[in-house]
Amino acid sequence: MSAVTATIPEDVMKTVQAKPTLREEGVKLGFRLTLPAQILVLFIAVFPLLMQLYISLTDWSPLSGLGWWSAWSLWNNFANYTDLAADARFWSALKRTATVMIVCVPAEFLLGLALATLFADEFPGKRIFYSILLMPMMVVPAVAGYMFFMLFQSGGPVNDILSALSGFPVTIAWLSDPTLALVAVMLADIWQWTPLMFLILLAGLVGVPGDQIKAATLLGANPWQRFVTIVLPKMKTIIIIALAIRVIENFKIFDTLYIMTGGGPGVATETISVYIYKLTTQDLIWGYVAAIALAILIVLSIAAVFAMKRMARAREVPA
Amino acid sequence: MKRSVPFEIFRYTAILAAIAVILVPILWTVSMAFKPIGEWSATGTDLTWWPKDPTLSNFRLVFGESTNNLIVALDRTALKPILSSLLSASFGTAIAMSAGTAAAYGLSRFGSGQNLPLALIQLRLFPPMAVMTPVMIMWAFLNFTDSWWGLSLIYGIVTLPFAFWLMKTFFDDMPREIEEAALVEGCSRLRVFTRITLPMMRAPLASAALFVFILNWSDYLIALLLTTREWVTVPVYMASLSSSMTGQLYGAKAALGLIAAVPPVIMGIAIQRHLVRGLTFGALKQ
Numbered sequence: 001m002s003a004v005t006a007t008i009p010e011d012v013m014k015t016v017q018a019k020p021t022l023r024e025e026g027v028k029l030g031f032r033l034t035l036p037a038q039i040l041v042l043f044i045a046v047f048p049l050l051m052q053l054y055i056s057l058t059d060w061s062p063l064s065g066l067g068w069w070s071a072w073s074l075w076n077n078f079a080n081y082t083d084l085a086a087d088a089r090f091w092s093a094l095k096r097t098a099t100v101m102i103v104c105v106p107a108e109f110l111l112g113l114a115l116a117t118l119f120a121d122e123f124p125g126k127r128i129f130y131s132i133l134l135m136p137m138m139v140v141p142a143v144a145g146y147m148f149f150m151l152f153q154s155g156g157p158v159n160d161i162l163s164a165l166s167g168f169p170v171t172i173a174w175l176s177d178p179t180l181a182l183v184a185v186m187l188a189d190i191w192q193w194t195p196l197m198f199l200i201l202l203a204g205l206v207g208v209p210g211d212q213i214k215a216a217t218l219l220g221a222n223p224w225q226r227f228v229t230i231v232l233p234k235m236k237t238i239i240i241i242a243l244a245i246r247v248i249e250n251f252k253i254f255d256t257l258y259i260m261t262g263g264g265p266g267v268a269t270e271t272i273s274v275y276i277y278k279l280t281t282q283d284l285i286w287g288y289v290a291a292i293a294l295a296i297l298i299v300l301s302i303a304a305v306f307a308m309k310r311m312a313r314a315r316e317v318p319a
Numbered sequence: 320m321k322r323s324v325p326f327e328i329f330r331y332t333a334i335l336a337a338i339a340v341i342l343v344p345i346l347w348t349v350s351m352a353f354k355p356i357g358e359w360s361a362t363g364t365d366l367t368w369w370p371k372d373p374t375l376s377n378f379r380l381v382f383g384e385s386t387n388n389l390i391v392a393l394d395r396t397a398l399k400p401i402l403s404s405l406l407s408a409s410f411g412t413a414i415a416m417s418a419g420t421a422a423a424y425g426l427s428r429f430g431s432g433q434n435l436p437l438a439l440i441q442l443r444l445f446p447p448m449a450v451m452t453p454v455m456i457m458w459a460f461l462n463f464t465d466s467w468w469g470l471s472l473i474y475g476i477v478t479l480p481f482a483f484w485l486m487k488t489f490f491d492d493m494p495r496e497i498e499e500a501a502l503v504e505g506c507s508r509l510r511v512f513t514r515i516t517l518p519m520m521r522a523p524l525a526s527a528a529l530f531v532f533i534l535n536w537s538d539y540l541i542a543l544l545l546t547t548r549e550w551v552t553v554p555v556y557m558a559s560l561s562s563s564m565t566g567q568l569y570g571a572k573a574a575l576g577l578i579a580a581v582p583p584v585i586m587g588i589a590i591q592r593h594l595v596r597g598l599t600f601g602a603l604k605q
Contacts (some may be wrong), residue, residue, distance in 0.1 A: 030429025037422035048453030138587035142554035293449035
């Protein structure tokens, strides 16, 4: 009897003690584990942001002979921001970035969706076709830029193919024509990123429950009706995510484009990233660059908050 | 489901057409890489799809061996850029993976660092160009410019979101029963993480690391801004391959492009199962 009463409280004591310590231990460990990532994010987000804000209010440049910390002596009364509002080259670069996005993202989406639909069920050769289709998105963007630079030479293979198809010798100087250069750049972007759309949309398509499609078939729905009334609504979230990813990445377009055209001819393919790059490395007006960068960051952050709210709402609705 | 013959014909035609479009740039680059200098810039009627006279001289040229039919010898070889790419991409991957995995575990199991997911997505949201000025100033101040460790650090930070999100979805999916069993046996939380969870996650860790490595290896812009001469990476070096005597070194660029393109393509095909998760920040579980 006494042995039993002696052991039970001891066991109870142990669990009572063990539970809080285990939880405390977890909290402590969790904190420690996230610490390196927190530091890295702070290092790259908070400090640079403050520095950028500070520099953006001045005329500071690496050529000014001053350390960035004494940039305050070049204070310019928000001139960078007023200049930005009147900077025609900035606005046309922004417009061009938007044009590229408006053409490329829907094209990539539709092509990707079409391909994903073809891959939704099993058929011989599926795996190998699938692997080949994914190749472009794994090609280093700079290398892809160089590939398309070669393809669009006036004596290059694209013109060769066009000549063969049309029967006339075609010698279009793609990359030195202002309009065609932009077309060439967009084609390269579509080539490289349609596979990503295909991949994401296929993952979503496979997740659509088959029994509902079967039920709809029994009720006499044709493939198009099944697609519009069942498949598309089920894929809503995934479509939003795929589009969001491409919109974000397409806005940053730089590597491929810069290697193909360097932003030229003139400024015909100068997007926001290329414009900032040129200001940073050629004009070296870093105060102004900081102002542009901050303006973009603020606009993007607001857009992101809006988009995320909408996405959260879209997910709440049972698909 | 029974399929109709016309649909199958349509399916294969459409897929083969897409594959033809996808393969043209790749095959052209492959063929360029094996063409001797005389066929590089052949145009019009001289344009050949396959090298008439296949040669390895382009590869020899980028590695510094001057060959008979090439007048130029480059002032430096591709060896150092390849080393630079390998070092910075590998160490960048190591930084992103260790910080990302730890943080993902912390958040997935203990709920610490709730602010991280959003902060890390925002890190990816901004054009790198827009945040690089302060980074360039900081790197110059820290004496990190034009060094592989400087590149590694920024690569580690830039790819941290992917490492974090991938590992978080993997940890969320992992059943906790085994960990709980070990805790009952008296293991400490840290010991459970290092001795039980991590070894079990070997395969996901490997694919996440490969994924992050591909991203680092693919970078052009950051290396362009942060390296000048000593530690330029392969893409930057490739873009600089042209000389006043020969103009564009088409064949040499193609050869180097091939060298740069092959590792990610192979790795990418090896981890294609995890690609969707990685690229969508795990927002979508495949």
